[in-house]
Each structure stands twice: as C-alpha cells, then as structure tokens.
Amino acid sequence: SIVQWIIIAALGYGIYMLCKYFTLPTVNLTHGEVLFIALSFAFAWVEVFKIGTIKPFTCLKCMTGWFALLIGCLSIGWYGVLYLPVGLFIGAVFSSIKMRYL
Numbered sequence: 001s002i003v004q005w006i007i008i009a010a011l012g013y014g015i016y017m018l019c020k021y022f023t024l025p026t027v028n029l030t031h032g033e034v035l036f037i038a039l040s041f042a043f044a045w046v047e048v049f050k051i052g053t054i055k056p057f058t059c060l061k062c063m064t065g066w067f068a069l070l071i072g073c074l075s076i077g078w079y080g081v082l083y084l085p086v087g088l089f090i091g092a093v094f095s096s097i098k099m100r101y102l
Contacts (some may be wrong), residue, residue, distance in 0.1 A: 019078035038068035064091030
C-alpha cells in the first residue's frame with residue numbers, strides 16, 4: 001500500500017507540473033464548453049472507435065472525467081483539476097440517460 005500511495009503522489013505531482021508549465025493562455029473556454037467537449041470526446045472514444053469486438057475503454061463516465069481534466073488543465077491551468085469530479089458527474093448522468101432512453 002505504500003507503493004500505491006507513492007504512485008498516487010507521483011501522479012498528482014506530474015499533473016501539477018503538467019498544468020503549471022503547459023497552460024495555453026490563448027484558449028479561453030467557458031465551463032460548459034470544456035464539459036461539452038469532454039463529453040463529446042469521451043462519447044467518440046467509447047462508442048465510435050470500436051475495433052471489431054475490442055474496445056480499449058468502455059467507461060463513458062471515466063473517460064469524460066479524464067478528458068475534462070485534460071482540457072481543463074490545458075485551458076485554465078492547474079485549477080482544471082476541479083473539472084475531474086464534474087466531468088465524472090456529467091458522464092454518469094449522460095450514461096444513465098443513454099441506458100434508460102436510448
């Protein structure tokens with residue numbers, strides 16, 4: 001379990017350094033745009049990019065969260081980390097609507 005905590009701390013530090021040095025100040029996206037783009041990318045990644053019966057990532061809510069984290073960090077800096085739980089929520093809501101009505 002110590003190794004797992006070291007890996008989590010290293011990932012957190014890596015995300016912090018990524019967001020600190022690789023911000024794009026010319027990209028000014030609103031919160032809704034970041035979340036909509038993340039949901040669009042995740043939907044395309046999970047539902048459209050299928051190679052036969054092999055699907056590399058099957059969780060729409062997880063991919064929405066990761067894409068929201070990436071786009072948020074690249075657009076507003078390390079505060080984009082706060083987009084991860086919101087992206088997970090948006091992905092979960094969309095997945096439940098899709099499962100229920102589509």
